[in-house]
Amino acid sequence: MKGLLREHKVYGTVEKDGFPAFAEIFEVDDLKLSETPTHLSAKEFLFPQREVLLKFNMRTSTHVPVIEAEKQVLIGLHPCDIKGMGLMDRVFSHGVSDPNYLARREQTIVVGTDCVPDEYCFCSSLGTDKVEDGFDIFLHRISRGFLVRTSTDRGAELLSRLADSREPTVRELKELEERGAQRERAFKAKINGAPEDLPAIYAKSDESPVWEKIGAICYGCGACNNVCPTCYCFDVKDEVRPNLVEGERVRTWDGCTLEDFAKVAGEHNFRKSRAERLRHRFNRKFRYLAGTFDSLFCVGCGRCSRTCLVKINIVDVTNELIRESHRR
Amino acid sequence: MDSPYLPFLGMVERSMRLSEKERFFAVVPSSEALLAYRPGQFFMVGLPGYGEAPISITSAPGDTRIELCVRAVGNLTNALHKLRKGDRMWLRGPFGRGFATNEMEGRDIVFVAGGIGIVPMRSLVKAVLAERERFGRLTLIYGARTPEEMLFTEEMDNWRRRGLDVQLTVDKAEARWKGNTGVVTTLIPKVSIKEKETLGVIIGPPVMYRFVILSLKALGLGAEDIYMSLERRMKCGVGKCGHCQINSVYVCQCGPVFKLSELGGLPEAI
Numbered sequence A: 001m002k003g004l005l006r007e008h009k010v011y012g013t014v015e016k017d018g019f020p021a022f023a024e025i026f027e028v029d030d031l032k033l034s035e036t037p038t039h040l041s042a043k044e045f046l047f048p049q050r051e052v053l054l055k056f057n058m059r060t061s062t063h064v065p066v067i068e069a070e071k072q073v074l075i076g077l078h079p080c081d082i083k084g085m086g087l088m089d090r091v092f093s094h095g096v097s098d099p100n101y102l103a104r105r106e107q108t109i110v111v112g113t114d115c116v117p118d119e120y121c122f123c124s125s126l127g128t129d130k131v132e133d134g135f136d137i138f139l140h141r142i143s144r145g146f147l148v149r150t151s152t153d154r155g156a157e158l159l160s161r162l163a164d165s166r167e168p169t170v171r172e173l174k175e176l177e178e179r180g181a182q183r184e185r186a187f188k189a190k191i192n193g194a195p196e197d198l199p200a201i202y203a204k205s206d207e208s209p210v211w212e213k214i215g216a217i218c219y220g221c222g223a224c225n226n227v228c229p230t231c232y233c234f235d236v237k238d239e240v241r242p243n244l245v246e247g248e249r250v251r252t253w254d255g256c257t258l259e260d261f262a263k264v265a266g267e268h269n270f271r272k273s274r275a276e277r278l279r280h281r282f283n284r285k286f287r288y289l290a291g292t293f294d295s296l297f298c299v300g301c302g303r304c305s306r307t308c309l310v311k312i313n314i315v316d317v318t319n320e321l322i323r324e325s326h327r328r
Numbered sequence B: 001m002d003s004p005y006l007p008f009l010g011m012v013e014r015s016m017r018l019s020e021k022e023r024f025f026a027v028v029p030s031s032e033a034l035l036a037y038r039p040g041q042f043f044m045v046g047l048p049g050y051g052e053a054p055i056s057i058t059s060a061p062g063d064t065r066i067e068l069c070v071r072a073v074g075n076l077t078n079a080l081h082k083l084r085k086g087d088r089m090w091l092r093g094p095f096g097r098g099f100a101t102n103e104m105e106g107r108d109i110v111f112v113a114g115g116i117g118i119v120p121m122r123s124l125v126k127a128v129l130a131e132r133e134r135f136g137r138l139t140l141i142y143g144a145r146t147p148e149e150m151l152f153t154e155e156m157d158n159w160r161r162r163g164l165d166v167q168l169t170v171d172k173a174e175a176r177w178k179g180n181t182g183v184v185t186t187l188i189p190k191v192s193i194k195e196k197e198t199l200g201v202i203i204g205p206p207v208m209y210r211f212v213i214l215s216l217k218a219l220g221l222g223a224e225d226i227y228m229s230l231e232r233r234m235k236c237g238v239g240k241c242g243h244c245q246i247n248s249v250y251v252c253q254c255g256p257v258f259k260l261s262e263l264g265g266l267p268e269a270i
Helices: A002-007 A079-093 A099-106 A153-162 A170-185 A195-203 A208-217 A223-227 A273-295 A302-306 A316-326 B075-081 B117-128 B153-161 B206-219
Strands: A011-018 A019-024 A050-057 A062-065 A072-078 A108-113 A138-141 A146-150 A234-240 A246-255 B010-019 B023-027 B042-047 B050-054 B066-071 B090-094 B109-115 B137-142 B166-171 B198-203 B226-229 B257-259
Touching: A002 A153, A011 A138, A062 B075, A072 A246, A079 A099, A079 A108, A079 A273, A079 B042, A099 A108, A108 A153, A138 A170, A146 A153, A153 B153, A170 A246, A195 B075, A195 B166, A208 A316, A223 A302, A223 B023, A234 B257, A273 A316, B023 B075, B023 B090, B042 B066, B042 B075, B050 B066, B050 B117, B066 B117, B109 B117, B109 B206, B117 B137, B117 B153, B117 B198, B137 B198, B153 B166, B198 B206, B206 B226
Parallel strands: A011 A072, A072 A108, A108 A138, B109 B137, B109 B198, B137 B166, B198 B226
Antiparallel strands: A011 A019, A050 A062, A050 A246, A138 A146, A234 A246, B010 B023, B010 B090, B023 B066, B042 B050, B042 B090, B226 B257
């Protein structure tokens, strides 16, 4: 850990106001590996909430592209976070690739750690509760230290250089297995259907009363978009410096649950009601992007349900749609 | 890696007022690649400090200038209206899927444009008229709110001479208006068409589509025979930002031009 801190900018989980959160780690003791999810995902370290795409000069009418990336280590990502990052990697390299994201990703070392579900976690329902790749190093907590896996050469090199390690004993492996079984029993939230059936279930749900029901209570605050590890929509704006000459074209997170998101000229809004906007968001997670990426875009972290001010719960909504599909 | 967000320079060669709100620009692009566009495609047009917006191309492929028409509605478009000959504007694109004119060959075409839908429609009309002999009967139905808001009318006699039947209508007439009054759908039933030989093309404000589609269907056109360009507010143009998404498709990648038959699974399209 000390070695890592010497060589890289390190971000990891800390305790902030009694909650687990990601923050920059300056000393070894700052890091508090959290077993329950952070409220915000780790996406901000690869896709920052505000990011400069270009610098411009209004007097000369010129632009320079900006691609900012520095070596960084992210510590404490749970399997769902790592799966979410893998989906973001695919989005930003699909079609026209996004150099801002990809350059930062290239420079990022990911250290995963295992977790214990809270009442909102449902990754086991989606098969995103375990990871084989997408990280450099993965730490499994046992009673005395950690069992460590690496999935990249970069991870193996770091481990051999910066840590003392040995082969695990049979007893240690047994403990890991027991902890895994215990974790599986701990899941409270469950989707009552197979993940591969969800796109079809959502495809039949456009007219479901569920959307009006949750649309009636939604505040349209966009918190679910903000905390989601796979929400990647953005807005692009020019910010002019006080000298009124220079400035930056920036992208900032945006959310499809916000009222203006689908507005076009003449104030026409293609998703005027909150019900329609929520339906769009849920469909993006379980249906729309599945066609392009052959994967659901929900990793079961439960962050949207955890953070929702009016307790709209992604598992309850999905289960209700599954129930409706059985009734039909 | 090159940034897809870095725009290319365009020099304004001509800047001309078309109406109270619309201004026309002929732009010389700094890169030849920008001239490889199809009717129906668009550019992200920007000015440093004011941002970018998707703007339809109004010139036809093969032109050595990019012609754009901008309606002043916000900060960027008002700033664009101040540009004069020799000024710079910035372009990214061309983006999207345009009209495949080769698919339209041999057919009669009814073009239906509403408001500034005439801007991208002009690109298609010019492309079709450039190869007039490859197409059958051509009709343009164009509606605007008032006679003053009608664009490109001075070009239309030329279009007529080249074999395009131009029918104009306005929502609100005034004394010297001699043409039709009423929405575009009042003119559609008057077009005589040969079933299975005619294509319809619709470009206009969102409110127009449902009614025009009904009118074209009443003439006997099928979902395979109706093309349209759909408006969305793009922010990136490269299929990432999400603003132009219609259900599962990104308009900046799969559109803005669609056939009606392609919109089956896209209830949010119109």
